[in-house]
């Protein structure tokens with residue numbers, strides 16, 4: 198791996214560096230170089246040079262390296278987790294989960310490396326054809342701050358396994374864990390130049406990466422707003438892209454649901470990572486026959502969540518990642534309450550107390566009777582706020598669920614298979630869970646419809662997405 202990070206050698210003034218701070222305390226965690234277009238150029242050239250050797254490496258060898266890297270991550274995940282917590286804000290237990298998830302992704306792709314095979318077509322008297330699946334070349338990856346390790350795994354593992362080399366840009370506010378993971382891949386045997394990391398801002402590094410003519414395919418994960426810019430740019434230059442964007446997942450609780458499981462699912466689905474997960478439960482729809490019983494059980498569960506600095510092992514929910522993210526959450530809640538479009542049942546405030554003074558904390562919040570056109574339903578709510586609405590029929594709730602520009606995930610909580618299948622067929626989403634929400638194992642293809650994205654990641658299919666066919670036709 199080559200890691201020229203933002204012209205490290207020539208950094209001479211502060212604008213060449215980005216300060217990474219802890220969102221719980223605003224204390225400094227570290228600095229990374231602020232990359233430039235020149236660094237992107239250097240990284241792409243390096244990846245291009247490394248491509249010839251990597252594409253010739255047998256897939257099983259590439260898989261073994263991913264496996265070895267997973268082992269290294271598992272060895273040190275407990276000691277690396279505090280860094281993820283300090284740069285991102287999430288509680289330690291979630292940081293550990295995420296690093297294990299990263300190792301799991303590498304193991305999944307490492308484990309299926311032997312299945313990378315071509316197709317044989319017999320053409321009778323005309324001859325025969327062997328279809329090869331060849332790597333594309335240098336691929337690009339742009340990563341958000343909310344799940345920096347998992348999203349990195351989703352992008353690099355299938356692309357590298359398929360024989361591509363890569364240039365990756367981590368988020369400018371949470372790049373440190375990604376850098377450590379890249380180092381572990383190097384230690385595991387990824388050859389120099391195969392995986393390149395350039396730290397820096399969206400305009401300075403992300404945009405040049407999208408525009409670069411040698412990047413054969415670019416996978417972007419981030420907000421729908423930035424995704425629209427990336428899409429416009431990639432269309433101009435006719436680049437193949439994958440966009441994994443925002444979501445506003447509905448969770449639908451039918452009248453026969455196991456309420457205890459559904460309440461636990463709503464708490465975890467919404468408040469995990471302080472609500473900053475693309476496929477979090479962002480809209481809760483309760484059948485009117487069980488709504489009041491459900492809310493009675495849900496309120497104390499939310500009130501009991503322990504909020505604080507994620508480094509404290511007791512803490513269940515950390516701060517929001519940025520000041521801007523918290524401001525947006527405050528604004529969204531204020532507008533809804535002032536407009537009479539909902540009723541606060543829990544939270545709704547910035548928590549008070551010396552331990553919360555410096556960080557970007559917000560109380561876990563539950564708002565009932567939310568109006569259908571309220572911005573809590575129409576915008577992505579990327580914070581710990583759960584808006585609720587009741588329904589009486591399946592048609593009504595499907596209408597509500599699809600009344601959104603997003604279409605990432607959705608869940609239905611029921612014992613009735615007919616209801617579950619009906620929701621699966623009719624709801625706009627890339628994944629529909631039954632009696633579960635949030636979980637995305639690497640085996641399962643993931644991605645959205647509508648403004649939630651374009652293309653899919655994960656699953657065995659993702660390897661093919663990083664190849665193109667070349668047919669070897671032998672005449673009889």
Ligand code: NAD
Nearest residue numbers: 340341342367368399403404419420423441442443444475
């Ligand atoms: P963001 O769009 O602000 O940034 C994402 C990445 O894009 C960062 O690395 C950023 O530096 C870079 N970037 C910014 N401007 C750019 C530009 N003009 N050109 C190229 N790159 C640019 O998103 P974020 O705030 O980091 O992440 C949160 C968002 O990501 C949420 O909307 C969330 O739902 C979404 N997300 C989606 C998925 C998914 O799989 N669908 C997964 C995780 C997060």
